Amino acid sequence: MANNTIMLTLHYLDENQMVQVAPGQYHSLMSLIADQLAIPGFGLCCGMGSCGTCLVQITSAGSNLKNNVLACGILVNDELANKIVLIPDKIY
Numbered sequence: 623m624a625n626n627t628i629m630l631t632l633h634y635l636d637e638n639q640m641v642q643v644a645p646g647q648y649h650s651l652m653s654l655i656a657d658q659l660a661i662p663g664f665g666l667c668c669g670m671g672s673c674g675t676c677l678v679q680i681t682s683a684g685s686n687l688k689n690n691v692l693a694c695g696i697l698v699n700d701e702l703a704n705k706i707v708l709i710p711d712k713i714y
């Protein structure tokens with residue numbers, strides 16, 4: 623049976639917030655973060671990969687690998703399942 627939800631963790635200001643979303647529920651990882659955390663200044667910029675204000679890191683539990691990504695260009699799909707999204711404390 624297919625699982626129709628995606629579980630992931632948002633890490634911001636030393637706190638983890640687990641979220642469960644449906645594929646396609648959000649236009650992008652940026653809109654998911656903006657909706658779930660309401661970070662001032664986050665997600666209020668270009669939305670098309672040119673300003674860099676949505677820069678986050680994606681990692682997995684127990685992994686030292688952190689991939690820098692622009693959240694506005696990341697689809698919310700199974701590739702994010704069980705990932706940890708590290709959001710910088712300061713948004714530029």
Ligand code: FES
Pocket residue numbers: 652665667668669670671672673674675676677692693694695
């Ligand atoms: S919002 Fe500008 S690069 Fe993502």
